[in-house]
Amino acid sequence: MRKRPTCEELKKRVRELNKEVATCKKAEEALRESNRYTRELIEVSLDPLVTISSDGSITDVNHATEKLTGYPRDKLIGTHFSEYFTDPRKADQGYLHVLREGHVRDYPLQITHRDGTVTPVLYNASVYHDSKGDIAGVFAAARDITERRKIEEDLRKNEKKLNCLLAEVAAKNEELDSFVYRISHDLKTPIVTIDGFVGALREDFGDVLLEDGERFLRYISDAARKMEILINDLLALSRIGRLPRRKTKFSFARLIKDAVKALQPHIKAQGIVVNIQKDLPVIYGERVRLARVVDNLLTNAIKYMGEKNLSPRIDIGVEEQNSQKAFFVRDNGIGIEKKDFEKIFQVFQRLPSAKKELGEGTGVGLTIVKRIIEHHGGKIWLISEPGKGTTFYFTLKDKEA
Numbered sequence: 001m002r003k004r005p006t007c008e009e010l011k012k013r014v015r016e017l018n019k020e021v022a023t024c025k026k027a028e029e030a031l032r033e034s035n036r037y038t039r040e041l042i043e044v045s046l047d048p049l050v051t052i053s054s055d056g057s058i059t060d061v062n063h064a065t066e067k068l069t070g071y072p073r074d075k076l077i078g079t080h081f082s083e084y085f086t087d088p089r090k091a092d093q094g095y096l097h098v099l100r101e102g103h104v105r106d107y108p109l110q111i112t113h114r115d116g117t118v119t120p121v122l123y124n125a126s127v128y129h130d131s132k133g134d135i136a137g138v139f140a141a142a143r144d145i146t147e148r149r150k151i152e153e154d155l156r157k158n159e160k161k162l163n164c165l166l167a168e169v170a171a172k173n174e175e176l177d178s179f180v181y182r183i184s185h186d187l188k189t190p191i192v193t194i195d196g197f198v199g200a201l202r203e204d205f206g207d208v209l210l211e212d213g214e215r216f217l218r219y220i221s222d223a224a225r226k227m228e229i230l231i232n233d234l235l236a237l238s239r240i241g242r243l244p245r246r247k248t249k250f251s252f253a254r255l256i257k258d259a260v261k262a263l264q265p266h267i268k269a270q271g272i273v274v275n276i277q278k279d280l281p282v283i284y285g286e287r288v289r290l291a292r293v294v295d296n297l298l299t300n301a302i303k304y305m306g307e308k309n310l311s312p313r314i315d316i317g318v319e320e321q322n323s324q325k326a327f328f329v330r331d332n333g334i335g336i337e338k339k340d341f342e343k344i345f346q347v348f349q350r351l352p353s354a355k356k357e358l359g360e361g362t363g364v365g366l367t368i369v370k371r372i373i374e375h376h377g378g379k380i381w382l383i384s385e386p387g388k389g390t391t392f393y394f395t396l397k398d399k400e401a
C-alpha cells in the first residue's frame with residue numbers, strides 16, 4: 001500500500017506548485033507584453049499595414065489602414081482586399097505576383113477612401129508562413145506618395161514654364177542676332193566711305209598736307225580699321241547660331257599646329273616655349289569655327305604672357321575631367337582675378353592689359369569662343385591666378401568629341 005505523504009511533504013509539494021504557477025504567470029505576462037509591444041509597433045506605423053489570407057480576404061489591419069480607407073477594422077476584416085482600390089484588377093495582379101515571386105516592391109496602386117478621396121500609394125508586400133512553413137498569407141505595407149506626386153507635378157509644371165522661358169529667350173536671342181547682323185552690315189558701308197575719302201584726300205592733297213594733316217588721316221584710318229575689326233567680330237558672333245557650318249571629323253593636333261604656325265612670329269619674338277601634348281584625339285565639329293577657338297585662346301595666351309616673364313610657356317593638350325575630354329590651353333602669364341572669370345566672356349569686356357602688337361583686341365574674342373563651344377554642346381571655363389597664369393578648358397559634346 002502506498003504510503004500517505006506526511007504533512008511536511010504535502011506542504012513542500014504545495015510550495016513547489018506555487019512556484020510553478022508563479023513561473024507560468026511570469027511567462028504568460030512576458031508573452032502578453034511581447035504581443036502588446038508587437039501590436040503597438042504595428043498600430044503606430046504611419047504606413048497602412050494589412051495581412052491578407054491566401055483567398056484574398058483581409059485578416060488584419062492597423063490604424064493607418066483604417067484612416068486611409070475610412071472603414072473601422074471590423075468592417076475591413078473578412079472583406080476582399082481588392083475592393084478598396086480604384087483598379088481592383090491591378091491590385092489582384094499585384095497580389096498574384098507576390099504569391100508567385102514571394103514579394104513585390106513599389107507596386108503603384110490607388111486607394112479609395114469611403115468618402116471618395118483617392119490616395120496614390122506604393123506597395124511593398126511579401127508572403128509570410130505558418131509554423132509548418134506553408135504560405136499563410138501576404139503582409140503588405142503601403143506608402144502614401146501624395147506629397148511626392150505633388151512635388152513631381154510641381155517640378156513638371158516648373159519644367160514646362162522653364163522650357164517656355166528658354167524658348168522665349170532663344171527667340172529673343174535670334175532676333176537680337178539678326179539685329180546685330182543687320183546693323184553690322186549697315187555700318188560697313190560708312191567705313192568703306194571713310195576709307196575711300198581718306199585715300200582720295202591723300203591722292204589729291206597729299207603734297208599740300210602738312211605733317212599734322214597726314215597724322216590726322218592716319219588716326220582716321222586706324223579708327224576706321226578698329227571699327228572694321230569690331231564689326232567683323234560682331235558679324236562673326238551673330239552668325240554662329242544662325243548659320244551653322246558643316247561638321248566633320250578632324251585632327252585636333254593639326255588644328256593646333258596650324259594655329260601655332262600662324263602665330264610663330266609672335267611666339268618667337270617673345271621667346272615662348274610651346275608644348276603640344278602627344279596623341280591628341282580626333283574631334284568632330286565645325287572646323288573653321290573650332291580653329292577660331294584655338295586661335296583665340298592661343299593669341300590671348302601670347303598677348304597676356306606678361307612683359308617680365310623670364311620663361312614664358314604655353315601647354316596645349318587634353319585631360320580627363322568628370323569622365324569627359326577637357327581640352328586645355330595653359331599659359332604662365334599675367335593671370336586673371338577670380339572676380340573677372342565671368343566678366344571676360346561677356347561681349348566688349350576687357351581687362352586693362354592687352355599688348356599692342358597682336359592688336360588691341362575688341363573684347364569680343366572670348367564671347368565668340370564661348371558661343372562656338374556652346375554651339376557644339378560643350379562648356380568652357382578657366383582656372384587662373386594673378387601672376388601665375390591661366391588655363392582655359394573646353395569640352396565638346398561627348399558623342400561628337
Ligand code: ADP
Nearest residue numbers: 300301304335344350351361362363364365366
Ligand atoms: P580681347 O580682344 O581683349 O583679347 P577677349 O574676349 O579675347 O578680348 O578677352 C577678354 C579679356 O580677358 C582680355 O581683355 C583680357 O583682359 C582677359 N584675358 C583673356 N585671356 C587671357 C589670358 N590667357 N591671360 C590673362 N588675361 C586674359
